[in-house]
Amino acid sequence: MKLLSIHKICLVVIPGVLLSTASCKKFIEVDVPIDQVSADKAFLNDATALSSVLGLYANGNLLPASGSTENSLLGAATALGGAAADDIYLSSATYLDEFKTNTISTSSGYVNNTWNYAYAVIFAANSAIEGLNSSTGVSPAVKQQLLGETYFMRAFTYFYLTNLYGDVPKVTSTANSVNLTLPRAPQAEIYEMIISDLKIAQNNLADAYPSAQRARANKAAATALLSRVYLYIKDYANAEAQATTVINNSAYKLESLDSAFLNTSNEVIWQRFTFYGYSIFGRNFVPSGTTPNYVIYPSLAASFESDDQRMAKWLKPLPIGNITYYYPYKYKLRDATAGNEFNVLLRLAEQYLIRAEARAQLGKVTGAGSAAEDLNIVRTRAGLTGTTANTQSTMLLAIEKERAHELFAELGHRLFDLRRTGRADAVLGPQKPTWKSTAVLFPVPANQILYNKNLTQNQGYN
Template sequence: MSDKTNTLKYITLALLLSNSLLFSSCEKFVDIDKAPNQLPAGDAFKEDGTATGAVLAMYTYYTTTGSLPYYTFAGGVEADDIQYSYTSSTPAINELQQSAVSTTNSTVTNYLWIYPYAVIRQANLAIEGLKASTTLTSSVQAQLLGEAYFFRAFNYFYLVNYFGAVPLVLSANVMETGSLPRTGTDSVWTQIISDLKAAEASLPAAYTGTLRTRVNKYAASALLARAYLYREDWQNAITYSTEVIGAGTYSLPTPDSAFVNVSNEVILQYGTTTGYSFLGNNYRTSSSAGIPNYYLYPATANAFETGDKRRTAWVDSVIAGGTTTYRINKYKLATATAGNEYNVILRLAEQYLIRAEANAQLKNLDAAAADLNAVRTRAGLSNTTAATQYALLAAIAKERRLELFGEFAHRWFDLKRTGKVNEVIGAIKSNWASTAALLPIPATEIAKNKALRQNDGY
């Protein structure tokens, strides 16, 4: 059975269960009569099919809308990564681009706070339901539980990086969770790592389907490697990135085929029914002014070395009003009905760069250079000339910028975690204040939950 068929088989059920599970979590507030085609939360996890539908509901948040594109766009425009062209008509994105974000910013409220917590609520319901079930096939139960842990960790990863301390919601009971205060970042990171370890232990190495559109063991390992890198736990970052690199499942294709949905570099991608990515749609669709919604910072476009195949494959340009605009060309399709591009979430090149940085931090310089060179070789470049720890770390940081641009706020998070954000962003934004490194807690959430406290500067 193909991935698309497998997904469509459950899509209606997933959406119905999504609504049903959300309703069930609010029953203590108000008695809601359920529609005939909805299941109580407890019943959803009695059979393999309905339990699968309940977990696939978490994937449906990322098919066309939801937080996933804004995980990329918000961090991209805050950093020196991507720019937005509709600044006058979409003030929420303009605020992010100017690093002058209001507490009522709709993008922050809806896509960076509400959507992630909606998926976390789904994950909590699934975790509780799956653990309590005694009737599921054991292999199905294990896989679904691993997926739920992964989704919870994935969304907390972005919440803690965008907001810092956030409420750590681990229960589906809204009576208990609706008034939680913010939990310190160390505790949030501990939970992310705990969830990913649980996911890795529960998930199979083999993919369900053929196009790597559902979470497997190595997707959990890949996100674990990233989490440990961010926490400066260098040895564990090496351990988990090595699990992925050494799996024998992934390789580095030429840059022009890295983002097709059959790419062997892909560790995890979320499928679409049309075969084009929402990132490609925003990077390739031109506005009335002749430029795409989001485009590449000129400094990044000009930072590639001569002969870098990524520059040729992943960047092109248009001239509008006498100005050259650099378009992101990782995804080639702006639209399609049966295209060959999905939304790539995790890929192998990042794992090489994680291991390179961790080894450089531990002064394993030859190992760091070897992994850096794996990425450079794929790009058609010669080996790095960096020979000292300082030079290697600088070279790896540059390589991350050129390899991961336009993907999931990598550049923004890198600047913050390495202490470079004030230096780099302060040089390009005259109004920059260090407190802008964290987003404001939405005003509507503080109004509903008096235990929440606002970030500094807002």
């Protein structure tokens, strides 16, 4: 496996695509190929600026068009984060077992690469912010729009980086002379930056999407992510308010279980475009042969209520000998030439669950405008009766369970939920003989500490 290092990331701008490359030792030693455009020309006018920012969405470090799902930031959050919790794991091979058993090595190539995937996207976003701010040829309206999208993309990337590793270097420029020696910033400081970026995005972006099929960020995408961030930092009043803004937007509604992940779904708040209409998750989760690559944990499968329609619609049983595996089937297409599935990254059901949890924490447990009301909207879509939870403690546990059933195999939600609520030991300890409390975070890659002596290791990995 090829390992990347943050200090070897350089920005290459190609019309329509922003890429990062790890093949250079120093930026000044690299000649710009004739089919590439220098950074100063990438933001020369509206057309070149748009082309460059669109490349952020296509950046394979965030999510690839093909290949193994774990070889990208969001794929790693889903596959590796899922295995580290009790969500999803690789059943067809053993090379990711260290995540399943929570015995991750600091020298793990997957840990190192995931770190670099994030910083490659962040570097590209910082380059775009600098290029747009310094440009005199981009019109004010286009500059405002593109800055909003770029700040959103940086916030989105940092959210996953900090939830996988905790405290991380706060890289806000392309000045490698500074970036190479940055220490880890406290997670609280990273969240402050994320919130600041998302507020800029909210102010800059319109309600209308700037592209078809919700493939580029709009104001609602920034608001949806902001509601999640507020929930994570326990600012429940703001989490409720931001989620309410999205829920009250008539552009969004819960779809049927069969339609929720289609690229025409009105449940989708933001999705990543795919050229052939099939998702990288469907490509990896739907088996090509007799054995699925990824399956959900048996404990998760056993925890669904018997009449929960998500078991029939979003999971597929596959008996192998005496074992019945269940693999994720939210995405139905393993491949296609003109399919109808993109990669869904933000959707409305999560907003109801965010608001439900925020309301429960604020003491609004039952009745009108309560946690129960929001939770039951998600449960009703799944074919379930209303919740019986009627106290704050039972409601929070009911919401935790509902999130596990609604958001499984999606972007690391389960690991993040158990960590932020302090419930990881209670839930994962009895299931995993090698579980330890510090396993809620990945180790800082040993390679990064070797390159940057100012970095420190997470607890439990020294």
